Amino acid sequence: MSSIKTIHVLDEAELQDGQMKEVAFGEGKILLSRLGDKVHATSAFCTHYGAPLAKGVLTADGRVVCPWHGACFNVCSGDIEDAPAPAALHSFKAHVADGKIYVTADPSDTLKSNFSRQPKLLASGAENAGRGVVIVGGGSGAFQAVESLREHGYAGPITILSKETYTPIDRTKLSKALITDPAKIEWKTAADLKIKYGTNLRLGVEVTGVDLEKKNVTLDNGKDTLSYDKLILAPGSTPRRLPIEGANLENVYTFRGISDSQKVDAAAREGQRVVVIGSSFISMELVVAISKRKLASIDVIGMEEYPFQAVLGEEIGAALKKYHESQGVRFHMKSKVDKIVASEENPNIATGVVVNGETLPADFVIMGVGVGPATQFLKGSGIEVERDGGVKVDQYLRVKSGPDTQNVYAIGDIAIYPQVNGDETRIEHWNVAGNHGRAVGCTIAGKEQPFVKVPVFWSAQGQQLRYCGIGHKVQFIAYYVKNEKIVAVASMQNDPVVSKASELLRLGLMLTPEEVEAGKDLLSVDIATVPSLTKLQS
Template sequence: MSEFKVKGLTSLELKDGEMKEVEIEGIEEGKVLLAKSGGKVHATGAKCTHYGAPLAKGVMNQRGSVTCPWHGACFNLSTGDVEDAPALDALEIFTVSERDGAVYIKGDQAKIKSGRKNPVSACKAQGQDQIVVVGGGSGTIGFIQALREHGSKANVTVISKDEALPLDRTKLSKALISDPSKIQLRDQDWFDAQSIKNIEDEVTSVDFSSKSVETASGKKYPYSKLVLATGGTPKRLPLEGFKDLKNIFVLRKVSDVQSILSAVGEKKGKKIVVVGSSFIGMEVGNALAKENSVTIIGMEKEPLEAVMGQEVGKVFRAQLEKSGVKFQMDASVEKATASSSDSSVVGAIHLKDGTALEADLVVLGVGVAPATQFLKSSGISLEKDGAITVDETFAVKGQESVYAIGDIAKYPYYGPGGNGTPVRIEHWNVAQNAGRSVAITLTSPSTKQKPFIPVFWSALGSQLRYCGNTVSGYDDVVLKGKPQEGSFAAYYTKDETVLAVATMGMDPVMSKCKILMDEGRMLTKSELQGDKDPLSVAVVA
């Protein structure tokens, strides 16, 4: 290792809880984060390993960890390890010292420039333990990586009917990326190095008594432990025309994006109708609006009103209208009819009030259902919506060594106002954190894990950040900032408790609130109404 001088810094006189991004002499684009916690100065990679957010603009917690200002990823400052999704790679850590009026960083030049590391070394599977994971999304990658991080050498087989390798599916609706290689979370070489078998097949049934799964190709795979992570199945409309006509799409996989972009074509300028003012519907509408005419149909008065409230929904609507998106709100779809030039292809969407919207293609964003159809004859107990009830460790009730994570799992929620209420949350971070939780349970059964705070984000003209959950229902919204300008923080409250926080253009308020919720120090409704700011709450209580 070599020693490098920090530019423009003469001492390590940081305040406790203070963070600073510094440049390193002699290394082009070489930057390091200096952060002081508990009286000690740490040096780590400067950027979040998820999407590259500057961690110096994030927030620190009482445990000596830093949370990304964008999407809530959390890193231990002492070890660089990931403590919270959605990051997968850990931060590099370096030795920092001062002498003769200068500050120095000791480390490998390439590592200083990169700032990130794969937290898992190569592993050769051994022993009789056979872990089968059904599904290949966020929960799966969270589980298998954490499993290896925590020392398990169990045999692992991942069986997924979707793409062969786990992808960052959040980019499908937000950016309509059609090349899977650009959004792979881990490549085949990584799976090979971890001795993890990755099989593209569909599990059609599970025999819990004999502990085996069977696939569409007729193969059987025995398991000693089973992790169900099949995610959600996009809903379709049981209305006239929607089952028969072409160019009506859902969005779940890369192949769906490829089909949508193929229908749009190179000339663009298409008339596109998005049915559903959900997050998926809004993101897809926003992504397609630049070069096409997009209309979003929603049943509420404002987009996402049921989740975010009418006033915040107006902000989202205004953001997309700036991009040219048109809205048909407080509307119900009656049917889809064929194009006059091709009876097999959609030509219009008809609303119940008589409005007809011309459409070259239609995208459905009307929600997802738990992908658990393959379990209906297995004897496992499913909720009415198809969800699987699990306990705090995500273990399936009534089954031995079976776990369910992600969109299919209904788990006890212990965030603000939750009090253990069973809830199913369709967030990327929730699935990944649940996977990590199961891996830790299997490798360290005696470790008591603290419930995580749900986080999600969305591209709605500007970037929306959200933490918490309103499972118990909220009775008021405290709105701060300048909503009319697309910059706000919305605090969803029940009595005096803040259940959830949504922000746009006010980073890192959401990340700070996530930390305060996690530590039980979130401000009350009255404190927020009295103009107290979450960012003013000290790291140390």
Template structure:
């Protein structure tokens, strides 16, 4: 039952427009809420992000009432508490603000204050003839099915995933090597049941776009009125001697992959681990395993992530992870894998083309992913892009087909962020897939609705937490680096002309989030201003104290 709770130490509502403040609630242990003033109204809501619990007082508040978390870009509507952008699934709890002669109170339920979130209402009894079939069970699929029910879609929903579990937080596989599905699954089976979302674990073998039928390996078929393709990526293997034949060589995409890696590492640890690929996955896994093992990372560039982040920033990542004892072999190419002297069927070493031999108890491949569209390869109704992806419109409708959408790793769509100019782009980011799913849900429920723009965001565990926003489909020409790069504390601004097209940061929150919101609003300062030392965290908006 809703009650009034007094806020400690606040005699009146003295916030300025654009200001936010975390306050304590009397009578509730560890009870905290966030006050945020937009225009002339003060709102009260959960104090922490519902994604990973970041304090929202560190986030970014905009004049149009968006509150964005500083860690991973989850965004909420201040007026309603609803999720605006991924990766949060649960909305914030909202509370009424009451000003009295003896102080300021909030009105709400104690359980909501303690829970720091509001349970989303997705309960549904299926009605009508509409049926959405979703192929895939990742971030995009989860964002789609939840958003459909949030937006009161009453039709049937069937999600078909090749993975033998419910949708998981896949980011935790490489960043933390968590293998317990109970700690990874976003929603319980009961949630899917009460939401009337059918979940099937099967492999889709073909789609008949004319008859609107999906066929699976088990022999079942599923009719649809709307089809969403969200099959994600398939990790690339190495077609080199030894890599197909020897055991203890792993890819990393699923819970069984992580379980197999942890089993090979064992409880005693101290293993010699070779990671092929200085990609984000390779670097994250190296970072996660480095404390108790001897880790070597092989990369083809001069520094890790040079192609995406540039040599100057890539060197920072290498030094950060190098402090943990990880050894790097850069400008290197792999020649072959060789068996162990004690077990002819297991890997024992990896040989480089320059003759270097690296001892290995196990090998992990992190050389990228390809769009998982093999089941569409010979379909005459569809034309895949050269990389195996599907071209879509801004609302992720597949080119040349009706009532079919594609999102996530398999979608190549027109990018309209800074410097994008509609360039066809494929982005393998967690947030992009989930936001695309939410966008497709809006298109299904309200076909005339315009696509909702969002700025791509991702994060990575590279010694410290990297945060990144924007994209560079047309490349970048210039870099402005602020902060203390040698200490792993920096903000990197990537420019095309004077336009900032992407921003990366470490230990300088909320630089990334602030930049993403400035990009979205068309208010991002130019490279020239940043080169003179402007701190984007100090950039205000007319009529507001600061975002």
């Protein structure tokens, strides 16, 4: 017997054009969105980490942006628009009659806080003839490419080749929470990827060569080869180590994957001393994670005057430094590491770091000094690798060099891609990689989609820091100006400012510096009833 019901959920007058409201449906919740004279109903919570979408941002072209991490959905269909959403929203039937809004659905479905639907095309279409899509890498870009390929109707084979021994994970959780079990942060289980997404997973393998003319990749130095129709290069990055004495001692850790998280987690015990080399976002997120463990000392060494100065500026960097100091962190800024000192009893173990002539005692060392694109395997392929290790791509993320540019894509940390303003950039951020994967999936599935997303990232710094664009309770909104235009926005404890700012930047409706100085509130700008955009979602 069907449990589908049609229920009056709200009076029409209570939902104005451009508004969203979370309303009860049975014992659960749904999200109502009104665009013009149309009312749409979807599941109410983001499929990423369950944020209430009603607190997000709605635009006139039908996008709802999560207030926490920038995931975006189409309210008309429930489809994913932007990463890091791992699954689409469920869309319910809504109609207006006699001044009342009705929704038709199974009330039990709405009890699931992250209620989502599978991609439109499931694995039943995945066994078609052909070599299909081969993805080198097992990170955010790889997973989102798979989801996007199936969501947009690609029916061919998909193969993921990953050096890691686990399925794609939410890598951001590693530095923020020191997760040591990949099963707790995997996007989908291996069984789901195989059965529901029709994906062939080959884990623990390394791609060591690419032959663009033969259209195949070499695995593990010639032990195997695999042919492709379309190739997506998403290998990510490799952590760097400083070229100094002691950089490779056993208890000097870089940070990238589960094994790194396991090492730091095991070392960060009560009473231990740690020296963190580098004041990057990853380094400082690890500082936040381990500062709760009653360590004897935490020393941070940075080259700039303040942490995050190059990205966020001096004022915000100073405020965040002050917060971390209130938690017992000691900073050694504008400093250079001379060497890492080994134990006399065990020459393989670090016992201190020498900086500015002073030796900081250490039971373990974390080296967070950046990463380099993992593109060594492209040597001899015909694809030109730039001096920084990146690969230049066009607006569709196709590689620009080599004999088969129409069938090879580079995404994520390795991609040097064109921005809307014409500049080329390479951004080492997980969310950019995810959205690269989504764009490429759409293009390969038959609907070419240029990459025009506004970069968004977030960081756990005692409070939640948000950024979009190219003890002491810190709270701020910062605008970054270039050539008399606002090009980026950062905030802390001001959600959903960055979600709104990313949409304003995308739509070309960002405030001017003069408007901000005059006191105009970014959140007051109407982007949900703009006539020129409303017609896009109809």
